[in-house]
Amino acid sequence: MSRTSYLDVKAAILEQIRSGALRPGDTVPGEERLAGEFGCARVTVNRALRELAEAGVVERRRKAGTRVLDPTPRDAEMEIPSVRAEIEATGNPYRYELLARQIAPPPRPVREGLGLIPGIRALHLTCRHWAGACVHQLEDRWINLDVVPTARAADFRAHGPNDWLIQAMPLSRVEHVFSAQNATGEEAELLQIEPGAAIFVTERRTWIEGRAITRARLMHPGATHRLAARTLPPI
Amino acid sequence: MSRTSYLDVKAAILEQIRSGALRPGDTVPGEERLAGEFGCARVTVNRALRELAEAGVVERRRKAGTRVLDPTPRDAEMEIPSVRAEIEATGNPYRYELLARQIAPPPRPVREGLGLIPGIRALHLTCRHWAGACVHQLEDRWINLDVVPTARAADFRAHGPNDWLIQAMPLSRVEHVFSAQNATGEEAELLQIEPGAAIFVTERRTWIEGRAITRARLMHPGATHRLAARTLPPI
DNA sequence: TGACGTATTATGTGCATACATATTATCGAT
DNA sequence: ATCGATAATATGTATGCACATAATACGTCA
Incomplete structure (x- = not known):
């Protein structure tokens, strides 16, 4: 021993x-x-x-x-605050809106990102986060119901899925991939910007114990969005 | 004692x-x-x-x-590899090109970002990093000659300023701000993309002991550029 | 009652010591 | 000369102890 x-x-x-x-x-x-x-x-x-x-x-x-501690504000190096906190920090009122909710088989790239077998259905949510009168973020999210079956019963009309998931699944591993893209017509309309305008896209995937929980595509108007990261020297 | x-x-x-x-x-x-x-x-x-x-x-x-250790690959959470390593990892040949070099008073936003007194001149470099036949990054950089006087004598025709600075100034503090923007005509031409196409912009500022060393605006074609960050769970 | 000083308590950190473990160096046998 | 067992060595970490420090609890005194 x-x-x-x-x-x-x-x-x-x-x-x-x-x-x-x-x-x-x-x-x-x-x-x-x-x-x-x-x-x-x-x-x-x-x-x-x-x-x-x-x-x-x-x-x-x-x-x-x-x-x-609350699991939200995890690491200081790459601070990705909750949308609500991010918006309220600017002084603007935060508003959340659920645009669509369905259970359906995800398209192939999403399915592979989540590591799902073809044919398996997942929870698909589309939401919008407002900062005052401006759209701050358009959220397109898929949730793996195998890993989070309770999400099926959750009501995402009042609160966003991110807050809910952080509550339900603490201590998970997160991957972010950032890129710049030109908004499609539909995206532009939902984001209230011109078609073709640059949008800042965050693709976030979350795992717990090796199993994919969710995959979110977060779109922000490029002109206003800023993401900061600091690397501090030792000491 | x-x-x-x-x-x-x-x-x-x-x-x-x-x-x-x-x-x-x-x-x-x-x-x-x-x-x-x-x-x-x-x-x-x-x-x-x-x-x-x-x-x-x-x-x-x-x-x-x-x-x-070599100071380059500092933190695993927010890995920002050297441009050269990033490109060579994809299998493409890396090529570096110095487009312009001058010593001039920086425009006000840059001057303030570097914490310089009005009228002070700084080293201004414009460079291009190629991945094969495609432009990977367009770099617009200002270097504070007060903090790094040796940069005045450095030859940036063969090697990029980033590699040189990492060598010369290890253990500095870095701040990155990421955003998505539409390329201006000039930027588009240098990046070999259509005007208005989305570009992924990284603004990087570096300090050592509280003094600003450099400020770089790094522009990437949005369609190809990807930046990844991972947050690992404890244990 | 309210202000202030003191006791209490939980964490923070240093030291000497002992043993564990990974890795290199070495030396001997074949 | 090559392989393999063994010794040497640097780091890794557990223990018991002591004292430092910060913050709260509490009791005393005006």
């Missing part, structure tokens, strides 16, 4: 978060307590919690203890 | 890299040795080096020791 590693502690706590035993806002037991439970030294627990804090999973404050 | 912190060790080693005393490829002295020099425990040096390794500054291998 080997000794308890800080990796064991880390994995155990992550598992508790994934399973819902620890929810955002909850306080993780203190280092001393956990060290007792795991039968290891406090420093070992310390390292596990420290790395979880670095990863943005928990927040630590002296005396106050360790609290599970 | 307080004890030596792992932060002190980290800062000292970073300083040696910045100053050039430790160059990429060099081997950092062993933990035991450094612990002796700094008058601290080996665990303290270990933590400093471990964090530097996590930050991508050094590479550690058992028995082999700790080596300073």
Whole structure:
């Protein structure tokens, strides 16, 4: 029997978060307590919690203890805030609109992106996010109902699917691919811009434990949209 | 007199890299040795080096020791490879072309982005990066000669300014802002695309110790350009 | 009652030590 | 000379201990 590693502690706590035993806002037991439970030294627990804090999973404050964070604002290097927060930060009122919702077999590129067998149906949503009187984002999303069956029953008329998914599936892996494209006629109409105007397209795919959850194509008017990323030097 | 912190060790080693005393490829002295020099425990040096390794500054291998890494491929989350590597990865031959070079007072937005006093002149470069027969990137760059006076003497006809700057100024802070725009007539001509076609624009600014080094506007044909970012889950 | 100082508490970090593990170097046998 | 076992070495990490630091809780005094 080997000794308890800080990796064991880390994995155990992550598992508790994934399973819902620890929810955002909850306080993780203190280092001393956990060290007792795991039968290891406090420093070992310390390292596990420290790395979880670095990863943005928990927040630590002296005396106050360790609290599970909201999974939203994950990494500082590549900050992709929720659409709502992004818009409200500019002072504009945010409005969400569900344009279409159906369950259908996705087109081939989407199907392959989600790793689905041909013929399998998925949830298809089209939404619009407004910043005041301007369209900020047009969202075309497919959700893998095999992985997230509860999405079938979810009501996306009041709240966007992204917020819902972040709630339902924390700690997932995300891939973003950005590109610039000329808006098609339909896209231009929905975005309230001229056909052919440059749009900034984000293709976002999300996995949990190797299984694709969702694939979203997010379109923004190119003239107004800005995406920033900072790489900080060590220290 | 307080004890030596792992932060002190980290800062000292970073300083040696910045100053050039430790160059990429060099081997950092062993933990035991450094612990002796700094008058601290080996665990303290270990933590400093471990964090530097996590930050991508050094590479550690058992028995082999700790080596300073090339500053290029800094962070895995937001991988922005050198243009050359990016193109050669696709199998296309890379070609670099210097279109213009002059020393002039920059226009106001650039001047403010670089934090320069009005009237101060800076190095202005225009370059093109080819992937085979296609233009991959059109680069419009200003370099702050106050911070990098050696750039005045550098010859940018054979190699691009980005490679040169990475060599000359390691460990700097970088900010990227991405957007989609419609190409102007001039831009379209240089990029060999139709006027009005969507272009993917990266605005990159680089600082070292709070001073702006350079500001580049990188334009790519939107149809072909892709930028990917991944956020990995903890563990 | 309210302000302020002190006790309490949880995390942060350093040290000496011990052992684990990966990798290279070395040396001997074939 | 080649292969393989073994030694040497640098990093990886667990432990017990001590003290530092930040923040809250709480009790005392005006």
